[in-house]
Amino acid sequence: MSIELKEVTTEVDWEALHTLRETVLFTEARHPGVVYDPAHPHDTNPAHTKLLLIKEGEPVGCTRLDPRPDGLVVVRLVAIANHLQRQGLGRDLERLALDRIRAMGSPKAVLNAAADAVGFYEKCGWTREDWDLTDGGAGATSVQMSKAV
Ligand SMILES: CC(C)(COP(=O)(O)OP(=O)(O)OC[C@H]1O[C@@H](n2cnc3c(N)ncnc32)[C@H](O)[C@@H]1OP(=O)(O)O)[C@@H](O)C(=O)NCCC(=O)NCCS
Numbered sequence: 001m002s003i004e005l006k007e008v009t010t011e012v013d014w015e016a017l018h019t020l021r022e023t024v025l026f027t028e029a030r031h032p033g034v035v036y037d038p039a040h041p042h043d044t045n046p047a048h049t050k051l052l053l054i055k056e057g058e059p060v061g062c063t064r065l066d067p068r069p070d071g072l073v074v075v076r077l078v079a080i081a082n083h084l085q086r087q088g089l090g091r092d093l094e095r096l097a098l099d100r101i102r103a104m105g106s107p108k109a110v111l112n113a114a115a116d117a118v119g120f121y122e123k124c125g126w127t128r129e130d131w132d133l134t135d136g137g138a139g140a141t142s143v144q145m146s147k148a149v
Pocket of ligand 1: 024025077078079080081084085086087088089090091092112113114116117118119120121123
């Protein structure tokens with residue numbers, strides 16, 4: 001099985017990224033009233049790495065890595081395609097993202113976990129840590145977590 005975390009570069013990649021986010025993350029159930037912005041400045045910021053999880057040539061998941069001035073890297077907008085969840089792909093994405101963060105020279109990865117995703121991150125070895133309460137992340141009910149890389 002081939003699996004890789006690929007940087008978003010082409011129009012086709014961007015389309016796949018937006019589709020995954022819109023169908024998994026920016027749903028009415030998860031974020032009522034929020035309209036997904038495909039041209040958000042946090043995405044166009046070249047310091048932020050947009051990534052697709054590619055399995056057997058098909059995009060199956062995505063995330064974005066945002067380095068901070070203090071050396072931490074924030075893992076944002078993690079999604080696995082709805083019909084492919086709970087088959088181990090989230091673990092693959094997490095492992096490959098941590099490899100990348102290690103290669104960036106960061107000592108620690110951090111994130112804002114949606115309340116219903118905390119159990120997933122705990123299974124992957126993340127622990128609860130308030131790393132920056134001014135970073136809103138996934139919303140008021142999100143849980144700040146970290147993992148040494
Ligand atoms: C959360 C998400 C990324 C996990 O990816 P996944 O491919 O479904 O997870 P995996 O199949 O790799 O699961 C790894 C382990 O975590 C567990 N797990 C997965 N999702 C879980 C959840 N929401 N709560 C608790 N445990 C979870 C699995 O049971 C598995 O445990 P096991 O190894 O003991 O069997 C994915 O389900 C998803 O995209 N969810 C919707 C969006 C979301 O919540 N994104 C995160 C926002 S911060």
